[in-house]
Amino acid sequence: MTTRSTELLRVAHQHPGVTRADAARRLGIGTGAATELVARLSQAALLAEAPATPSGARGRPTTVLVPHPSGPLVLAAEITHEAWRIDVVELGGHTLTTVASPHAGTPWPEVTAAVAQILHTYGGRVRGMGVSVPGTVAPALRLDASTAGWHDVDLTTLWPGALTRVPAAAVPSSGAPALSVADASTWPTPTVFVAGNDASFAAAAESARGAATDAAVALHIRIESGLGGAIVDQGHLLLGATGASGEFGHMPFGDPAILCPCGARGCWGTAVDGTALARFLGQPPPPDPVTYARRVIASPGPHERAAVGAVAAALGRGIAGLVNGVDADLVTLGSIAADLLAAAPAELHTSYRSGLMAIRRASPPPLVAAALGSDGPIAGAAEKAWSALFPQLP
Numbered sequence: 001m002t003t004r005s006t007e008l009l010r011v012a013h014q015h016p017g018v019t020r021a022d023a024a025r026r027l028g029i030g031t032g033a034a035t036e037l038v039a040r041l042s043q044a045a046l047l048a049e050a051p052a053t054p055s056g057a058r059g060r061p062t063t064v065l066v067p068h069p070s071g072p073l074v075l076a077a078e079i080t081h082e083a084w085r086i087d088v089v090e091l092g093g094h095t096l097t098t099v100a101s102p103h104a105g106t107p108w109p110e111v112t113a114a115v116a117q118i119l120h121t122y123g124g125r126v127r128g129m130g131v132s133v134p135g136t137v138a139p140a141l142r143l144d145a146s147t148a149g150w151h152d153v154d155l156t157t158l159w160p161g162a163l164t165r166v167p168a169a170a171v172p173s174s175g176a177p178a179l180s181v182a183d184a185s186t187w188p189t190p191t192v193f194v195a196g197n198d199a200s201f202a203a204a205a206e207s208a209r210g211a212a213t214d215a216a217v218a219l220h221i222r223i224e225s226g227l228g229g230a231i232v233d234q235g236h237l238l239l240g241a242t243g244a245s246g247e248f249g250h251m252p253f254g255d256p257a258i259l260c261p262c263g264a265r266g267c268w269g270t271a272v273d274g275t276a277l278a279r280f281l282g283q284p285p286p287p288d289p290v291t292y293a294r295r296v297i298a299s300p301g302p303h304e305r306a307a308v309g310a311v312a313a314a315l316g317r318g319i320a321g322l323v324n325g326v327d328a329d330l331v332t333l334g335s336i337a338a339d340l341l342a343a344a345p346a347e348l349h350t351s352y353r354s355g356l357m358a359i360r361r362a363s364p365p366p367l368v369a370a371a372l373g374s375d376g377p378i379a380g381a382a383e384k385a386w387s388a389l390f391p392q393l394p
């Protein structure tokens, strides 16, 4: 497909409900060229047009660009320590269907079965999948999540027939497929399959559709069972050489007397999560630190308030260190980090400001709750799948 067709699809995706005229302006092309492009994409069942809602302004009526009714879809999956969820997402980010379930520690067969069921329902329309996981993902799409006991999990088994990041040119139009494909007749090709860390995906989603769309360098911090995050520089997610960037929870901003499950001492994550709250309250490490943290943060008791304040201060101190180091202009906070901002804003902001270099204190980069909330990781999974898919359409 031509670059302009790809760009037009991207514009329709990033700005749902964009008019054909506005899309033409964004691409810097004339209305005649835009009409032609839209006609071609419509013929390829990638894009459709619908009448625009009358704005009351005078002028020629225009149309808005909408997903084609039989156009491509991606699956966005989120797998956490306790549950899994799959969204079927159309161009523009709207979710058509969601399936979800709790799991008892081994979600993989259930998710694979759910993917097969969705492929049966939507057939060849499903062209890609993005998977968010609570751990690090190696380039070969193998997951390690030590806190969940998942080691070297092959994530490509979730969609056995997907061709993994194969450039369209590498997929032959006839003869043997480039890769071994299970039951190739039932799978659409080419397809894309991407997987990544939940905090990285949440960061990507905040920059694409959330609170950080206007930031030059956005820092995202997310606390679940541990602290993770990501840096998005001019729209580009910093992945690291092995895809394991963003393990900010293992920077030594914590108490050196505390041994982290990762093997290091003084990790920041051990000072800001549910185990940290339990330590302040003189209680044993909770079996479910996320639920425990939410309960303590919601509690009005004076001891709980003090523990929450102390943990919020430890969070603010570490964020200041990161902002000093990477020169971010916005910090978005997800999950329990957002809960701490809401519950103890004074403690968090005071320690954040006192940890900032004087040159940054005149206008400190704002700390804001992630706009996508708990949907950040799955929204990021969808965005990553679309990004990988666009160059391969139609």
Ligand SMILES: [Zn+2]
Pocket (backbone or CB within 6 Å): 249, 250, 260, 261, 262, 263, 264, 267, 269
């Ligand atoms: Zn650690």
